[in-house]
Amino acid sequence: MATATTNDNQARMQRLAAVRPRLVSFARLQLREPALAEDAVQEALATAIEKDAEFAGRSGYETWVFGILKYKILDSLRAQRRQGRWQPFDDESDDDAIDRQFQQNGRWQVAARPSDWGDPEASFANEHFWRVFDACMIALPDNIARVFSLRELMGLSTADICKETGLKENNCWVILHRARLRLRACIERGFLSRHDL
Amino acid sequence: MIKMMMCKQATRLMSKRLDVPLSLKERFALRFHLSMCNACSECDKQFELLHQAGQHYQDSPTPQETPASDV
Numbered sequence: 001m002a003t004a005t006t007n008d009n010q011a012r013m014q015r016l017a018a019v020r021p022r023l024v025s026f027a028r029l030q031l032r033e034p035a036l037a038e039d040a041v042q043e044a045l046a047t048a049i050e051k052d053a054e055f056a057g058r059s060g061y062e063t064w065v066f067g068i069l070k071y072k073i074l075d076s077l078r079a080q081r082r083q084g085r086w087q088p089f090d091d092e093s094d095d096d097a098i099d100r101q102f103q104q105n106g107r108w109q110v111a112a113r114p115s116d117w118g119d120p121e122a123s124f125a126n127e128h129f130w131r132v133f134d135a136c137m138i139a140l141p142d143n144i145a146r147v148f149s150l151r152e153l154m155g156l157s158t159a160d161i162c163k164e165t166g167l168k169e170n171n172c173w174v175i176l177h178r179a180r181l182r183l184r185a186c187i188e189r190g191f192l193s194r195h196d197l
Numbered sequence: 198m199i200k201m202m203m204c205k206q207a208t209r210l211m212s213k214r215l216d217v218p219l220s221l222k223e224r225f226a227l228r229f230h231l232s233m234c235n236a237c238s239e240c241d242k243q244f245e246l247l248h249q250a251g252q253h254y255q256d257s258p259t260p261q262e263t264p265a266s267d268v
Contacts, residue, residue, distance in 0.1 A: 153254060155251065
């Protein structure tokens, strides 16, 4: 029995080591500072090892570790906010990056018209897609990226995002709209052209 | 006569509906626009894909910074 447990532990440690780079990228997209992302991942890994007995195999092990990391990221974001390290949200002014995609009359610019990205499952299985996705997330302004990550990577509702950020829900929707339009344009340039960004 | 919503406004609604249910009027206006506009239908699929990407992030292939030889 003891040997089986040890083997289990070793297997878990190997899986932690394997998932680590993905944890770091995930944290970096949201915390926007590599050092903070490393810290959050270290803490998540330490917690995962410490609480190993609590992993009951209800979900996949990696999913469980990602779940722990999400809490650490939220803690770190709250600390950033408390320390006044967030720039104020500016959602009143127009966004040039968005306006470039549309004509005055509200129709798409010809060059910006969205094209077919093909099967979503194929994109999700494609390493190049994720490289472009990461690069485009990093290229977003911090404020916009933060709200988008809270919504789409952390899975918070816009009502909960308001509590975390102090934004009004209406402003949240404006920011998410901008984030999605910027991301789609960026990913389309990088993904379909097969150029590395 | 209903004035057709423009694409920019349609993208606002297709984004919003990923965060909160739309009103009946908004749903109707969006569906009407999407039925007429190919570019916006593609945009709608792209927004949906971005919406799903978050859940797929942890399953994404090959960690970005790890050389393939490590696997």
